[in-house]
Amino acid sequence: MNKVLLIADKLTKSFASSKTERFCLWHDINIEISEGEAMAICGESGSGKSTLLFALGGLEGVDSGTICFCNQMIYHHSNPYTPGISYIFQHYYLIEELSVLENLLIPVRVMGEKVNAGVKDQAHRLLLELGLEKFSHQLPKTLSGGERQRVAIGRTFMMNPRLILADEPTGSLDEQTSLRVIQMFFSVCQKFKTSFILVTHNENFAMQANKYCRLEQGELKRCK
Numbered sequence: 001m002n003k004v005l006l007i008a009d010k011l012t013k014s015f016a017s018s019k020t021e022r023f024c025l026w027h028d029i030n031i032e033i034s035e036g037e038a039m040a041i042c043g044e045s046g047s048g049k050s051t052l053l054f055a056l057g058g059l060e061g062v063d064s065g066t067i068c069f070c071n072q073m074i075y076h077h078s079n080p081y082t083p084g085i086s087y088i089f090q091h092y093y094l095i096e097e098l099s100v101l102e103n104l105l106i107p108v109r110v111m112g113e114k115v116n117a118g119v120k121d122q123a124h125r126l127l128l129e130l131g132l133e134k135f136s137h138q139l140p141k142t143l144s145g146g147e148r149q150r151v152a153i154g155r156t157f158m159m160n161p162r163l164i165l166a167d168e169p170t171g172s173l174d175e176q177t178s179l180r181v182i183q184m185f186f187s188v189c190q191k192f193k194t195s196f197i198l199v200t201h202n203e204n205f206a207m208q209a210n211k212y213c214r215l216e217q218g219e220l221k222r223c224k
Helices: 049-057 100-110 117-129 145-157 175-191
Strands: 004-016 022-034 038-042 064-069 085-088 163-167 195-199 211-216 219-222
Touching: 004 049, 022 049, 022 195, 022 219, 038 049, 049 163, 049 195, 085 145, 100 117, 100 145, 117 145, 145 175, 175 195
Parallel strands: 038 195, 038 211, 085 163, 163 195
Antiparallel strands: 004 022, 004 064, 211 219
C-alpha cells in the first residue's frame, strides 16, 4: 500500500461579500492523496476549484482546517517553491528569449543549484520523454501551443516533485491537442511515480484519474 502524501482536513474558505456578510466558497473539504496517485477536480467556473488547488499548496489561505504534506503542516505563504510541490498552469510562462532547454533549467537556477552535466542529462531525458528533444535549442515562439505546454510540464519535473498541482493545464488548447498533452502528462507522472491533482473542466480527462471529484455548491463530491 502506497504511503499517504497529502491530507487536507475540513478546509473552509470564504470571502467578504459586504461589510457585514461573507460568502462561503467551500466548506469541510477533505482530501487524501497517496504516493503515485492521481486526482482530478471538476466544477463550474467560479466554483472555487482553482482556489482550492492553490490552498493545497500553501499559496492561498483558508478560514479553517489543516493541510499536511509529507508529515509537515502547510501554512499559507507567498513562496511558490514549497519543497516537493510543483505547479503547472493554463498559461505556459516560458521565457521567450531562452531556448527550450534553457527554460527547463530555470527552476534549478532559481533554487541556486549548480547546472552540471547530471542536471543537463536529466533535462535531455525529459525532453526525449516529452517528444521535444529536436526542439531543445529552439525558442518557444517557434513551437505550437501543445509543444509549449509540454515544455512547461518538463520544467516542472526538473524540480523532482512528489506532488504536482495542475490548474487547467490544457485550457488554452484545442480538444485534440489537449488530449495528447493530458495523455502525455499522465504517462510521465506514472513513469516517475509522481502524484498530482488536476483541476479541469473536461470530465473525460478527469475520468482517467484514480480519483475524480466535483466541486458543487461548496462541497467536494466523489464521483470515482
